[in-house]
Amino acid sequence: MPVSNPGLSNDAFGACVRSVLEQSLPPDEYEVVFADDGSTDGTRRRLDAIAEQRDNVRVLHLDHSGSPARGRNVGLSVARGEYVYLLGQYDRLEPHALERMYDRAVETDADVLIGRIADQGPPPAAFARDRDRADVLRDHLLALPTAHKLFSRDFLETCQLRFADRPLSEQAFVTRAYLTAKVIAVLADEICCHLGPASPGTAEEETPDAEALFDGLNGIFDVVDAYTEPGSQRERIQAHWYRTLGLRRLAGARFLAAEPDERMILFSFLRRFTLDRFPAALDAHLPAHLRARTALLRLDRIDGLIALAEASRGTRLSADLRELRWDQGVLQLDLSVEILRAGGAPLWLRQRGDRLLWTPPPGAEGPLDGLLDDESADVTDAVRRARVEVCVRHVETGVIHSLPVTCSVGRAALGDQARVWVSGQARLDAGAAALGRPLPAGLWEVHVRMRGIRAGRTRVARPALPMSCAGALAGEPRRLVVPCWSERGELGVCVEPKSFPESIALVSSRATVARQEGHVFVVVPVPYVPPSGGPPAELVLREQDGRGRSMVVPALVEPGIPGRVAGQLVARVPVSRMGEDDCLGPGSWRPALRVDQKDVDLLFGLTVRRGGQVRLLPAGASPQAPSLLRRIVVRVLRERR
Known part of the structure; x- marks a missing residue:
């Protein structure tokens, strides 16, 4: 684990350290190597203190480099285990992660074992099921570009696999590992690692500038050229990296908000890369809207790219x-x-x-007119x-x-x-x-x-x-x-909602109101009414402006049909145009459900107009503030009454 000034009080770093020290493997069966990149926040002393207490912990004190690549390389050089797992300083392993991954790697004789990772995005397709022999393209392994994997140390040493001192080194390292491994296995049925906030210099965090992007993409393409034969596999892998690392930078809010000079520099470097490394024959491996971007790059049409990005803004x-x-x-x-x-x-x-053909978004038809023929737009x-x-x-x-x-x-x-x-x-x-x-x-x-x-x-x-x-x-x-x-x-x-009233609060945004003879009936769905009928409940209404009054009315719970028809909670609330103390008056009101003297806020609001009309407001919505004249009139009428 490369470490660089994570912060002694950082909860994510603390959880990470605990997760690697509290593995289900016996301590004499695994080691933890911290490669400290010249931390100045007290992390060195903390790690040294841990190493003094635990025989399976080693701390490498390195001069500051600003990149995790050197720490990873030094750690790989001194590692003694049969397998090595690479972890970031804010990531967290599940307690049985190393044991499960190691057993699976030995069972499949894997050079690379990919344990299921969890982050803030949907699970990649690679984790659809366990795989003993995964394929780079068929099983979508390129969607897992980070180094969170279990590598055979013999495999790493035989291939002399290390992280290059250049941009996008993590993607290049993983791509080479994928292309040279005899066996890649996937452990999908159990989460092994939770990805935390990105560490500096890692694949999740890295957004290189234009020149670094150019160098990094060239490095990845060099790896692909060196370890694949000409043909479909090479083209599809290159198209993946060109699309995800290059073309995605030419659209979106960040591209449009960039300074013109910055935008031109990015365009120039990507155009140069496209002309040097991405021939038109590879466009077949791109979706149509990205073929349009590539065509604009080759034609030196930054105006068309900007028009396309502007016209595509808001597509969802x-x-x-x-x-x-x-x-x-x-x-x-x-x-x-x-x-x-x-x-x-x-x-x-x-x-x-x-046949169906892609069409430019409205507003970009002129700059893109005739850009793609029917075959390219198909x-x-x-x-x-x-x-x-x-x-x-x-x-x-x-x-x-x-x-x-x-x-x-x-x-x-x-x-x-x-x-x-x-x-x-x-x-x-x-x-x-x-x-x-x-x-x-x-x-x-x-x-x-x-x-x-x-x-x-x-x-x-x-x-x-x-x-x-x-x-x-x-x-x-x-x-x-x-x-x-x-x-x-x-x-x-x-x-498993925490309580009966909280189960009602969850669906309370579907509440309705009905006015009848000086009262309003507030009806809130009840997702499930227990056979006992549920505890007694009351509706609490608090005024959000004016005098800050509150009122409490009894609520009746009517059962529904479990799994088919929701029950309902009905409260009959008196309404007055003058705002009497025991009535719902003009203004905005926030409801809560009271059960056993505990209040749970509901996900809607009520607003009462001068004529006594009552309407629902979504939670968080602010009704239009009453005019100064209206507030004075209401106050005078209340005081006179």
């Missing part, structure tokens, strides 16, 4: 929830996923017979392969698990244009969604990603139409699982 993925239902304890999500242009218009493709195969991936992310730990999804591509024609979308039916089995094990208790966000037509990631938005938020007892042992929506209207799933 949309995931609409069509149906939410329970099927024998499994939550079914019926989704429709589509790419939208800025402003919410759908992405339209051109039709040529039975996205028919990409549309046919399009699919969506659905995963759940634990709000507190950040752990992410994929859900099984069945996909189909929809298509609608209008003249010579076509609109396409992907329908996905995802299944959430709370008893097995965590790699075959039950999901831990807590709130899980639902995330959606599309592949094929154009990559993107989004959350599932709350549908405009009413939709059941009934909870159900699922898994073994039986636990309450509640579909819910956040304050921003994004779908989530809560496993």
Whole structure:
């Protein structure tokens, strides 16, 4: 583990150190080598103190270099183990990680063993299942460019594999390891390492300047040329790195916000690299919208690149929830996923017979007119392969698990244009969604990603139409699982809510109100009503302006049908235009649910207008502030009354 001024009070570094010292392997079966890069924050003394107490810990004191590459190389040179694992100073190993990875590596005779890693993104496709003999392209290993892997030390020494002192050295090191290893195995059924904040100089953190990017890409291409034969494999690997490290820099907010000189320098270096190392024949391995960027590079058209980036700004993925239902304890999500242009218009493709062609976004047609011929713009195969991936992310730990999804591509024609979308039916089995094990208790966000037509990631938005938020007892042992929506209207799933009122608060954004004869009925869904009928409940309403009054009214809980129809909590609240003390008066009010003298805030607000009209507000929304005249009139009327 290379270490460089992590900070003595940094919780992530402390958790990292504890995780490597508290492995399930006996201490005499593994060693920990800290390569300290001239830290000046007291880290050296802390590590030396640990080494004095533990025989399997060594600390290497190095002169400051500013890069983890030297620390890794020195650590690899002195390592004595049969296998070596490379870790960052803010990462964290699971307690059984080294034991499980080592056993799996020995079992498969692996030169490289990739243990499942967890970060803030969806799980890579490489972790779909365990693999004894993984293939670099078929199994999407290039999507795992960091050094968090178990390497055979004999393999490293035989190949003389070390980190180069140049930009993007981690990607180059991993690429060479992939291409020279006889056996690459994947351990996917258990999380081994949690990636923390990026350490300086690592693949996750590195965003090199234009010249460093040029040097780093050349270094990676040199590795690919040296360890592959001419052909499809070489071209696809080169296209991957060219796309992910180079072309992605030519779009987005950062590119558009850069100074003109900075933008021109980046354009010049990438154009030079494209002309030197990426011939037009390799464009076939790029999606159509990236072929357009490559063509503009070759034509020396920075104006076209800027126009394309501007016109593409705001393009996003949309995931609409069509149906939410329970099927024998499994939550079914019926989704429709589509790419939208800025402003919410759908992405339209051109039709040529039975073929589909990419079209420039509105605003870029002129600069891109005639840029791609029909063959280069053809996205028919990409549309046919399009699919969506659905995963759940634990709000507190950040752990992410994929859900099984069945996909189909929809298509609608209008003249010579076509609109396409992907329908996905995802299944959430709370008893097995965590790699075959039950999901831990807590709130899980639902995330959606599309592949094929154009990559993107989004959350599932709350549908405009009413939709059941009934909870159900699922898994073994039986636990309450509640579909819910956040304050921003994004779908989530809560496993084992902490209490009955908190289960109601989770779905309270779906509340409704109805006015009747001087009262308003506030109706809040109840995802699950226990057979006992639940404890007595009260609705608490607190005034957000004016005199800061509060009122408490009894609430009736009506049961529904578990897993099919939500119950409901109904409170009858008196309303007055004058704002009497025991009535809901003009102004804004925040509700809470009180059970056993404990209050839980609900995810909506109420605003009462001068005429006595009551309407719901989303949580966090601010009603329009009343005018000064209105506030004076209301106050005078209250005092007179």
